[in-house]
Every structure is written in structure tokens, then in C-alpha cells.
Amino acid sequence: xxxxxxxxxxxxxxxxxxxxxxxxxxxxxxxxxxxxxxxxxxxxxxxxxxxxxxxxxxxxxxxxxxxxxxxxxxxxxxxxxxxxxxxxxxxxxxxxxxxxxxxxxxxxxxxxxxxxxxxxxxxxxxxxxxxxxxxxxxxxxxxxxxxxxxxxxxxxxxxxxxxxxxxxxxxxxxxxxxxxxxxxxxxxxxxxxxxxxxxxxxxxxxxxxxxxxxxxxxxxxxxxxxxxxxxxxxxxxxxxxxxxxxxxxxxxxxxxxxxxxxxxxxxxxxxxxxxxxxxxxxxxxxxxxxxxxxxxxxxxxxxxxxxxxxxxxxxxxxxxxxxxxxxxxxxxxxxxxxxxxxxxxxxxxxxxxxxxxxxxxxxxxxxxxxxxxxxxxxxxxxxxxxxxxxxxxxxxxxxxxxxxxxxxxxxxxxxxxxxxxxxxxxxxxxxxxxxxxxxxxxxxxxxxxxxxxxxxxxxxxxxxxxxxxxxxxxxxxxxxxxxxxxxxxxxxxxxxxxxxxxxxxxxxxxxxxxxxxxxxxxxxxxxxxxxxxxxxxxxxxxxxxxxxxxxxx
Numbered sequence: 001x002x003x004x005x006x007x008x009x010x011x012x013x014x015x016x017x018x019x020x021x022x023x024x025x026x027x028x029x030x031x032x033x034x035x036x037x038x039x040x041x042x043x044x045x046x047x048x049x050x051x052x053x054x055x056x057x058x059x060x061x062x063x064x065x066x067x068x069x070x071x072x073x074x075x076x077x078x079x080x081x082x083x084x085x086x087x088x089x090x091x092x093x094x095x096x097x098x099x100x101x102x103x104x105x106x107x108x109x110x111x112x113x114x115x116x117x118x119x120x121x122x123x124x125x126x127x128x129x130x131x132x133x134x135x136x137x138x139x140x141x142x143x144x145x146x147x148x149x150x151x152x153x154x155x156x157x158x159x160x161x162x163x164x165x166x167x168x169x170x171x172x173x174x175x176x177x178x179x180x181x182x183x184x185x186x187x188x189x190x191x192x193x194x195x196x197x198x199x200x201x202x203x204x205x206x207x208x209x210x211x212x213x214x215x216x217x218x219x220x221x222x223x224x225x226x227x228x229x230x231x232x233x234x235x236x237x238x239x240x241x242x243x244x245x246x247x248x249x250x251x252x253x254x255x256x257x258x259x260x261x262x263x264x265x266x267x268x269x270x271x272x273x274x275x276x277x278x279x280x281x282x283x284x285x286x287x288x289x290x291x292x293x294x295x296x297x298x299x300x301x302x303x304x305x306x307x308x309x310x311x312x313x314x315x316x317x318x319x320x321x322x323x324x325x326x327x328x329x330x331x332x333x334x335x336x337x338x339x340x341x342x343x344x345x346x347x348x349x350x351x352x353x354x355x356x357x358x359x360x361x362x363x364x365x366x367x368x369x370x371x372x373x374x375x376x377x378x379x380x381x382x383x384x385x386x387x388x389x390x391x392x393x394x395x396x397x398x399x400x401x402x403x404x405x406x407x408x409x410x411x412x413x414x415x416x417x418x419x420x421x422x423x424x425x426x427x428x429x430x431x432x433x434x435x436x437x438x439x440x441x442x443x444x445x446x447x448x449x450x451x452x453x454x455x456x457x458x459x460x461x462x463x464x465x466x467x468x469x470x471x472x473x474x475x476x477x478x479x480x481x482x483x484x485x486x487x488x489x490x491x492x493x494x495x496x497x498x499x500x501x502x503x504x505x506x507x508x509x510x511x512x513x514x515x516x517x518x519x520x521x522x523x524x525x526x527x528x529x530x531x532x533x534x535x536x537x538x539x540x541x542x543x544x545x546x547x548x549x550x551x552x553x
Contacts, residue, residue: 020054022225023124029222033215035191036119046117049110050125056107057128059100060520061452061459100135107132111177118188120229123181127232130178130240131463136171136522158479161530165472168526172465175240182237182249185230192226230255235312239380242319242387243469275316277344280309281351285343288351293358297367300355304374307352310344311377314384317341321391325400334401341388345418348381357425363432368446372453372460375433379461382422382429383470386477389418419477426474427506430513433458456516467517468524471510475531478507479538486538507535 027046030036038046111129114122195215234255241248252273277285283306291303321337356378359366393415396406409415434456435445446454453459461467482503511531518525 019124019225019228020050022221023120023229024050026222026225026229027119027121029218030120030188033195033217035195036188038117038119042114042117045110045113046119046121046125049107049114050121052103052107052110053125053129053132056100056103057132057462059103060132060464061450062096062100062520097135104132104135115180118184120185120188120226123185123188123229123233126177126181126184127229127236130175130181130236133464133521133523134172158476158483158534161534162476164530165527168523169465169469169472171523174246175244178233178236178240179246179249182233185233186250186254189226189230235308238312238319239315239384239463239466242315242322242384243466245322247323248319274320275313277310277313277340277347280313281347282306282309283347283351285347288347290351291355293355293362293366297370300367300370303352303355304370304377307348307356307374307377307381310348310352311381311384314341314344314348314381314388317344318384318387318391321388321395325391325394330400331402334395335405338392338395338401338405345385345388352377353381357428360425360428360432368448371433371457372446372449375429375457376461379426379429379458379470380463380466382426383466383473385418385422386470386473389415389422392418420481423474423477423481423510424506426470427478427509430458430471430474430509434513434516452520458513458517459520464517464521464524468514468521468527471513471517472527472531475507475510475514475535478503478510479531479534482507482538504535504539507531511535 027036031038031043107129111122111126114125234250237248237250240246252275256273281288283289291299293300317337317340321334321341324334324337356374359370359374363371392409395401396410396415399406433445436443444454445457446460448454449460458467482500485497485500485503511528514524514528514531518528
């Protein structure tokens with residue numbers, strides 16, 4: 001990205017601590033150069049805010065007795081546990097919940113105290129805080145009631161539960177801190193570029209030579225830190241805006257790839273700022289490089305690193321399509337976006353997607369570092385793909401694209417195929433990234449990692465809501481598919497097929513992943529209870545009516 005592209009070296013287990021140190025150093029250098037100006041009180045308040053945010057971030061992984069429960073063998077066990085919790089005394093978790101709430105509230109107040117401060121530490125703190133789910137107890141949300149299985153109707157139960165699930169997911173509220181951090185890093189980069197260009201404006205009392213001497217204090221590491229911090233803001237803003245259907249804070253012009261800057265500088269023609277697959281993939285889409293596990297460790301690290309940019313690229317194009325539909329565009333403009341987005345989707349499938357599938361297939365032989373890393377990219381990718389499928393379906397059902405292209409997509413069931421592929425892969429990911437043993441203590445998936453995350457690699461993802469949304473959408477898809485299959489097969493064959501049983505099994509696996517995420521997220525835990533009851537009701541129901549739509553999550 002402009003302002004310093006992220007390098008492709010392995011981040012490593014100590015990268016976060018290194019970033020914390022480098023951002024603090026960068027702020028000191030920026031103050032010495034006059035790039036930012038902080039009073040003594042502002043400087044102290046900024047340090048306090050950053051430290052409190054990191055503490056609040058860390059408490060997400062605090063695990064009380066209830067969250068140290070064993071993994072269940074079936075979703076029925078989750079239902080049974082939910083029933084026991086309704087009558088059990090929950091004082092076991094009271095201290096943990098109070099501790100998490102207290103730190104979250106303190107961090108929030110500290111960030112409000114520096115809301116008008118423009119510094120790299122504040123940007124970093126706001127980006128981190130934007131990842132944290134607001135702590136809430138199950139009692140905070142009074143409508144998580146789960147329908148009983150007696151006299152149930154699976155279709156009615158799912159329709160009744162969908163508003164509950166959507167409201168639970170909305171508990172985090174809008175991505176205020178991510179957007180605020182993105183705007184601030186944009187301003188800081190603007191000031192840096194103005195100083196480098198020698199454009200001082202009326203608010204600077206120093207000469208150009210003085211500014212040049214001051215900027216010389218910035219080391220290569222400082223500039224790399226700026227680039228990485230900016231890239232974090234671009235990633236978070238892109239994913240968050242498309243997921244929450246909000247405008248991006250960092251526009252395309254604000255976050256061009258370095259190679260795109262060079263290209264645009266060499267021509268006087270009007271430049272198209274939309275993100276380009278070839279630049280962000282750093283590959284030839286027509287003849288892509290591929291990789292499969294087992295392979296050299298360094299090659300796998302590089303492949304996982306490169307995949308992050310392509311994942312963000314998909315979300316950016318999902319945002320393009322959302323904006324085009326919001327502006328009520330039609331025909332070739334819609335088709336152009338869909339075509340380019342499908343190109344990204346196909347590129348992923350033959351490159352990073354194929355590599356990640358080989359990692360899943362050979363999961364036990366994959367090094368811990370890669371195990372903890374690739375699901376954090378692969379699972380959000382499938383969330384983006386499921387969002388894309390919903391948008392394509394909306395376009396085709398409402399005749400918003402070209403007639404010929406829509407008919408072609410409808411004939412091959414493109415949206416349904418994308419949805420089924422991602423939901424299936426998400427169930428495969430859920431199966432390997434959660435503990436497998438149920439009767440004894442589970443084995444460590446990530447030896448050497450902290451005990452709070454070493455039982456399952458999905459616990460290493462800091463942005464929990466991405467996984468919650470992905471596994472929720474996948475669970476609902478498999479429930480809906482099972483409903484379709486059972487209605488058809490009971491009417492025609494009078495029995496349940498293996499495909500029907502497989503759909504229920506995949507749904508069960510995704511629900512258990514949500515339950516496992518419940519160790520650090522009450523949102524995930526609450527949704528898993530609702531979905532587990534829905535699965536139980538569907539298994540008990542023998543008179544299905546019609547298919548269930550999986551959209552809107």
C-alpha cells in the first residue's frame with residue numbers, strides 16, 4: 001500500500017509486542033519532527049489509553065470454569081447444557097465478567113479522552129479496540145429463548161429465530177473505532193506527505209530545510225511501521241465496512257498499491273483507482289503460481305502472507321457491488337463488478353484456496369505457526385464469499401444485471417454453488433480447528449502456545465465476530481439444505497438420504513465451533529444455543545413444509 005507496503009516476512013509469535021514497541025517509538029520520532037504535536041497531558045492520556053486497550057483486548061481470552069467445559073460430541077449436548085444453565089447458579093463467572101466489563105469500560109473512556117488526538121499510538125489503540133467484542137452477559141439480552149422441540153415446526157422455528165440471531169450479532173454496534181482510526185491515519189499520512197513534498201502551508205513556522213532535517217530522523221523501520229499500521233487500517237476498514245454495509249473511511253484513492261502509484265505516475269490519463277487483482281495478488285492471474293502441503297516451511301509462510309491481501313481484495317469488491325446496488329446502478333456497471341469479483345474468486349480457488357484445502361487435509365502434519373495463522377484468513381474469506389453469493393442472488397432475482405449474464409448464472413446456480421462450497425469448507429475448517437476429544441482432556445493443537453488458545457486454532461483469531469458470522473451463516477445454510485433434502489426425499493423416497501445426514505452433520509460441526517468460540521464470546525455461545533435447538537428440532541420434525549432462506553446474517 002502507498003505509504004509503505006506490508007512486507008512478506010513471517011510475523012512470528014512476538015510480532016504484536018514488536019508492533020507495540022515500534023508504534024510507541026514512532027510516536028516519539030513523529031513528535032520530534034513536528035509531525036504530531038501533543039501536550040504533556042495528551043501524551044500521558046494517550047499512553048494510558050493504549051495500555052488499557054491492550055489489557056481489555058487480552059481479557060477476551062480469560063476463561064472461567066464454565067468456559068473450560070469439554071467439547072461436546074453432538075449439538076444435543078449443547079442443548080442439554082443450555083437447559084442446565086437456565087437453572088444453575090452462574091456466580092462462577094461473575095468475577096470474570098465484571099473484570100472484562102470493567103477493563104472494557106475503562107479503555108472506552110480512555111479512548112474518548114483522546115478522541116481528538118491524532119497520533120500513531122491512538123490509531124493503533126483504536127484499531128485494536130475495534131476488534132474487541134463488547135462484553136455482555138447472557139442476561140443482557142433477554143430474547144435468546146430457544147423453542148422447545150415438542151409440537152415444533154422446523155421452518156417456523158428457524159424463521160422465529162432469525163431475528164434473534166441478527167439482533168444478537170448487532171450487539172457490538174457500529175464500527176466506530178475502526179472508522180475513527182482509519183480517518184486519523186489518513187490525516188497523519190497527509191501531513192507526512194506534505195512535509196516530504198516541502199509543502200508547509202500556513203500552519204508551520206519552520207523552514208523547508210528545518211523540516212527536511214527533522215524528517216531525516218525517521219528511520220527505515222519507522223517508515224515500515226507507518227506502512228504496516230496503514231495497511232492494518234485499510235484491511236480492518238475494508239472488511240468492516242462491507243460486513244456492516246457502511247461506506248469505507250479509506251477510499252480507493254487513499255489506499256493504492258505501490259505498483260499502482262508508479263503506474264499512474266507514468267501516465268497523464270485519468271486513473272481508475274479500483275483495486276486490481278494482479279497488483280494485490282502479486283501474481284499473474286492468467287498463469288497463477290500454486291502450492292500444496294507438504295512444502296518448504298518458508299514457502300508456506302510466504303503463501304499465507306500473500307493470501308491476506310487477496311482476502312481483503314474480495315471484501316473490497318463486495319463493497320463495490322454493495323455501493324453500486326445502493327446507488328441503483330443497473331446493467332453493465334453491475335456486471336463489470338461481478339465479473340471482476342468472480343475473477344478474484346476463481347483465482348483464490350486455484351491458488352490460496354487449493355493450498356489451504358491441502359493444509360486442512362494434512363492438518364496434523366502442519367506446523368503450529370501455520371495452523372494458528374491460515375484459519376484467520378481462510379474463514380473470513382468464506383464469509384466474504386457467502387456475502388458475495390447473497391449479492392449475486394439479489395442481482396439475478398431482481399433483474400439488476402444484464403439479462404444474458406443473469407440467465408447464465410441462474411442456469412448454473414452460481415450463487416447456490418458458491419454458498420454450498422463455502423459452507424462445506426467452513427464445516428471442514430470447524431472440524432479440524434476445534435478439539436476432537438470429548439471424554440478426556442483434549443490434546444493441544446498448538447503446542448507451546450498460551451493455554452487459553454492451544455486447544456483449538458480458531459481461538460487465535462482476534463476479530464471474533466468474523467468467525468461468528470461465518471459459522472452462523474454456514475450453520476443456517478446446512479440447516480436449510482437439510483430441510484430441502486428431507487422435504488424432497490420423504491415425498492419421493494420415504495426415507496432420508498446420506499446427503500441429508502451429511503448436511504445435518506456439517507451443521508452440527510459448525511455449531512460446535514460456535515460453542516467453542518463461546519469460551520471468549522458470549523455472542524457465539526448464545527447463537528450456538530439457538531442453532532443447536534434448531535438442529536434438534538429439525539431432527540425431530542417429520543413434516544417439513546418449505547425451504548429456509550439463509551440470507552441476512
